[in-house]
Amino acid sequence: MCVALPGKVVELNGNMATVDFSGNKVIADSGLVDVKVGDNVLVHAGCIIQKMDDELACEINELFNEIEGLSI
Amino acid sequence: MMDLKEIVKALKEYDGEEVRIMEVCGTHTASISENGIPSMLSDKIKLISGPGCPVCVTVTAVIDKLVELSMREDTIVLTFGDLIRVKGSSKSLADAKGDGAHVKMVYSPMETVKLAEADPDHTYVFAAIGFETTTPVYAMVLEKAIEKGLKNLKLLTSLKTMPQVIRWVVNNGGGIDGFIAPGHVATITGSNEYKELSEELGIPFVVSGFEGPQLLTTIYALVSMKGKTGVRNMYKGAVTESGNNKAKEIVNKYFVPSDASWRGMGKIPGSGMVLRDEYRMFDAGSYDLDEDHMPVGCCCASVLVGKIKPCDCPLFGKSCTPDNAHGACMVSTEGSCYNYFVSGRK
Numbered sequence: 289m290c291v292a293l294p295g296k297v298v299e300l301n302g303n304m305a306t307v308d309f310s311g312n313k314v315i316a317d318s319g320l321v322d323v324k325v326g327d328n329v330l331v332h333a334g335c336i337i338q339k340m341d342d343e344l345a346c347e348i349n350e351l352f353n354e355i356e357g358l359s360i
Numbered sequence: 361m362m363d364l365k366e367i368v369k370a371l372k373e374y375d376g377e378e379v380r381i382m383e384v385c386g387t388h389t390a391s392i393s394e395n396g397i398p399s400m401l402s403d404k405i406k407l408i409s410g411p412g413c414p415v416c417v418t419v420t421a422v423i424d425k426l427v428e429l430s431m432r433e434d435t436i437v438l439t440f441g442d443l444i445r446v447k448g449s450s451k452s453l454a455d456a457k458g459d460g461a462h463v464k465m466v467y468s469p470m471e472t473v474k475l476a477e478a479d480p481d482h483t484y485v486f487a488a489i490g491f492e493t494t495t496p497v498y499a500m501v502l503e504k505a506i507e508k509g510l511k512n513l514k515l516l517t518s519l520k521t522m523p524q525v526i527r528w529v530v531n532n533g534g535g536i537d538g539f540i541a542p543g544h545v546a547t548i549t550g551s552n553e554y555k556e557l558s559e560e561l562g563i564p565f566v567v568s569g570f571e572g573p574q575l576l577t578t579i580y581a582l583v584s585m586k587g588k589t590g591v592r593n594m595y596k597g598a599v600t601e602s603g604n605n606k607a608k609e610i611v612n613k614y615f616v617p618s619d620a621s622w623r624g625m626g627k628i629p630g631s632g633m634v635l636r637d638e639y640r641m642f643d644a645g646s647y648d649l650d651e652d653h654m655p656v657g658c659c660c661a662s663v664l665v666g667k668i669k670p671c672d673c674p675l676f677g678k679s680c681t682p683d684n685a686h687g688a689c690m691v692s693t694e695g696s697c698y699n700y701f702v703s704g705r706k
């Protein structure tokens with residue numbers, strides 16, 4: 289139940305956002321985050337809980353950068 | 361720069377001192393099992409599931425109270441799907457529903473507002489369990505209820521916070537060398553939340569995303585940080601140092617820290633949240649729900665704190681399966697027993 293899914297805001301109506309999860313559209317409350325149409329967001333229990341920085345999220349090289357210099 | 365292949369190879373061939381890594385988030389537990397990560401690691405790297413499944417750590421007194429409320433003429437209990445099948449000291453909410461009690465499963469706590477508004481003759485109680493990720497959603501429910509002047513909406517809270525339980529696990533025999541910090545909790549709290557804890561406990565924390573490569577890189581980082589302190593954020597796309605301040609503000613408006621009872625651990629000081637005194641009219645009786653009666657033979661209490669693995673429970677896979685779950689850890693899709701069972705993890 290602690291799961292949060294990433295999606296994209298495709299419509300905004302006051303505090304109600306329509307979020308697209310690869311084709312599945314769900315209405316989520318946007319009261320916890322300031323969002324605009326086009327933002328990538330994380331939705332948990334019907335609420336947007338955070339914006340996702342898409343480039344960073346997808347950039348696997350970013351991860352490898354993070355462990356640069358670490359060895360085991 | 362290292363690439364994934366090198367990381368995978370290094371993790372398989374690792375032959376240093378044993379490293380015990382705990383993941384405290386049920387969604388990580390599920391993802392680790394789904395991606396078959398344990399079999400990709402050297403025997404010297406042990407992954408241990410921690411107390412991060414909200415349904416699993418809920419004590420029976422909370423479920424008993426919900427069952428009692430659902431049997432009242434004028435009350436309807438709303439819950440997430442996971443909780444409905446977890447047994448209290450004698451029955452689950454699903455059992456109660458079968459006996460005619462008023463229980464309804466919903467997708468979001470926000471639905472409580474709509475339902476209560478449309479039906480002023482009944483009181484709607486949401487089973488508000490969860491960690492830092494979900495508490496802001498409950499605060500939003502209250503904000504909306506107050507805006508609309510609703511008097512027939514209440515929460516039965518069993519809200520918990522992570523740093524205190526992590527400290528408890530480490531100080532009670534844990535033997536843990538590093539933590540995969542809970543990713544979705546950290547979107548709200550921020551990664552800084554773990555800085556002080558890392559220094560205090562003398563072990564490293566890495567905030568991780570939920571994909572296989574993210575988890576493998578996180579494990580690599582934790583192995584290399586064994587014996588050191590520090591926090592690394594490997595989920596930068598969603599987690600910042602300070603988290604979601606708007607969410608933190610609204611949580612503080614409605615809730616205050618409190619002691620909380622955890623399955624298998626008892627009462628841990630400061631490890632929960634309850635409604636502030638001025639909002640108590642929205643509380644459905646959440647105080648002093650501490651009792652916990654485990655089903656006979658169920659070892660959830662030891663599983664939750666990493667003392668034994670699910671497959672070490674004598675009932676695991678025999679009388680206890682997802683279709684006939686004895687304990688909450690086998691009911692919830694985030695539970696350790698459920699995940700070990702469905703993935704065949706040893």
Ligand code: SF4
Nearest residue numbers: 659660673680687697
């Ligand atoms: S396998 Fe079943 S009985 Fe054993 S600890 Fe897990 S939930 Fe409890």
